Amino acid sequence: MKVHDTALAGVKRIELEVYHDERGSFLESYHAQRYAAVVGTHRFVQDNCSYSGRGVLRGLHYQVKHPQGKLLRVSQGEIFDVVVDLRRDSSTFGRWEGMVLAADGHTQLWIPPGFAHGLYVLSDSAVVEYKCTDIYRPDDEACLRWNDPELAIAWPEGAKVLSSKDRNGASLTQLHEEGRLP
Numbered sequence: 001m002k003v004h005d006t007a008l009a010g011v012k013r014i015e016l017e018v019y020h021d022e023r024g025s026f027l028e029s030y031h032a033q034r035y036a037a038v039v040g041t042h043r044f045v046q047d048n049c050s051y052s053g054r055g056v057l058r059g060l061h062y063q064v065k066h067p068q069g070k071l072l073r074v075s076q077g078e079i080f081d082v083v084v085d086l087r088r089d090s091s092t093f094g095r096w097e098g099m100v101l102a103a104d105g106h107t108q109l110w111i112p113p114g115f116a117h118g119l120y121v122l123s124d125s126a127v128v129e130y131k132c133t134d135i136y137r138p139d140d141e142a143c144l145r146w147n148d149p150e151l152a153i154a155w156p157e158g159a160k161v162l163s164s165k166d167r168n169g170a171s172l173t174q175l176h177e178e179g180r181l182p
């Protein structure tokens with residue numbers, strides 16, 4: 001595996017090693033010892049998998065008091081993945097990073113705790129699987145508005161299919177004023 005830094009400290013892109021032979025291919029998507037250098041002391045306690053159709057936009061979500069680190073992989077299709085730095089002591093607070101992740105790219109994304117996360121499906125459908133460093137706590141979840149002008153995230157063109165929760169996300173300023181940042 002090859003690990004690459006991104007513009008946001010701690011967020012890593014991981015190129016997986018894929019073993020091809022006449023039957024197909026094999027890859028390891030997680031290995032405790034090998035990933036310790038990437039995820040540090042964080043341990044994973046929950047695995048998630050979401051399936052979405054073309055144009056679905058999920059996010060931007062995070063947990064306030066129990067922020068989750070996420071090790072994410074696209075196992076089918078292609079998405080535009082976005083993370084927003086909400087770590088108060090970070091020099092890149094409020095900055096976002098977006099990247100295309102595709103199943104055939106065999107690339108994972110490590111998102112430390114303290115980031116809002118969202119994804120936008122570019123293919124007919126996409127399956128996104130991710131390991132989390134804390135359990136899901138719906139009462140602790142916050143939704144940052146995907147099209148907050150303060151963030152100015154350059155989402156790819158195209159129709160956006162959102163949940164009602166995501167259509168009614170709060171602005172970064174509002175979440176800050178309400179004390180609902182991680």
Ligand SMILES: Cc1cn([C@H]2C[C@H](O)[C@@H](COP(=O)(O)OP(=O)(O)O[C@H]3O[C@H](C)C(=O)[C@H](O)[C@H]3O)O2)c(=O)[nH]c1=O
Pocket residue numbers: 048050058059061062117118119136163
């Ligand atoms: C997140 C989650 C959801 N659920 C249930 C709650 C709802 O009945 C249903 C759909 O939940 P939601 O609409 O919040 O799912 P997403 O919009 O995919 O949320 C995720 O979207 C972005 C991309 C993320 O990074 C987060 O992991 C997560 O917030 O699954 C669970 O049972 N466990 C969970 O961990």
